[in-house]
Amino acid sequence: MSEGISTRTLVGRLLLVVVAMFCFGVFVLPPFYEAMCQVFGINGKTAGAYQGTQTVDESRQVRVQFLATNAAGMVWSFGPMADELNVHPGEPRDMLFVAHNPTDQPMTAQAIPSVSPARAAAFFHKTECFCFTQQVLQPGERIEMPVRFIVDRDLPADVHHLTLGYTLFDITASKPPVAQATP
Template sequence: MNAMSTPRLVIRLLAVVVVMFCFGVFVLPPFYDAMCRAFGINGKTAGVYEGTQQSDIGREVRVQFLATNAAGMVWEFAPKADELRVHPGQSSDMLFVAYNPTDKPMTAQAIPSVSPSKAAAFFHKTECFCFTQQVLQPGERIEMPVRFIVDRDLPKDVRHLTLSYTLFDITARKPPVAQAAP
């Protein structure tokens, strides 16, 4: 290799690195999200459901609820109950409780996940606190509802689902407005 080709090689390698970086940042995430939506991969739920179904009263599915905080989130966050037994097709409700123990207003966003992942496409939320960001004032406690339907077409071998939420502190990205004192 001569001295003249070394700068060209370095430029080409840097170009490859830039192209790979751009692919990873700009192309891969939308592709991944589309695949998750299409196949229910990674526990992403089927989203808002606006249809109705008749309940399959001959079948029962156990839905377990989990709540965790992301790193740095200081709120107390938990479901009112650990699990419900539901009939596919019936509308069901669960309340999650959040408490801000700090002395400042905070904004949070909950991200849901359903497992097993093959069941995620059959779990429909009709109302969920995860659809909006939650703002809590210092010392405030709220109950946040989730209303859902386990689809009648859920595969028969799935008898247990887990709906989990991870709560993220997004105060730095979306600062809350403090309430005025009365």
């Protein structure tokens, strides 16, 4: 009725905004959040496999602590071989985690790593980790799972202490394991 665009065009544009905001919520926010977490270490999530190598900084030592938590309903026994390691930045180190499936069913598990303080997560590189894949354990099976990591030389100077925690989730229901014939 007054100046400007027609109601039909206006409604069309507003609907477009609605669709765009829906897509923003579902398709943009989650990956954007993920990216922000990677860059700023918001939630302590660590990146995927690290390819590089670094020279070792012998002058500095960082305490790396290992935690293992079973998510609710997870019956495996699961834990690190040692509670902590002292490492030099740049130096590749290993830690073994032991898992054991006490049930009479084959089960699948996924370990989720988390680093604290979260801002150090971007400086904690895993070159090899059991958390990259799902773990299938047959009834009664016990395995030792390695994680190989490098603490970055650029780790902020005021961080002397890192914690790497794994939470082990039972995902058998969504990813049923292939049962092996027991020998």
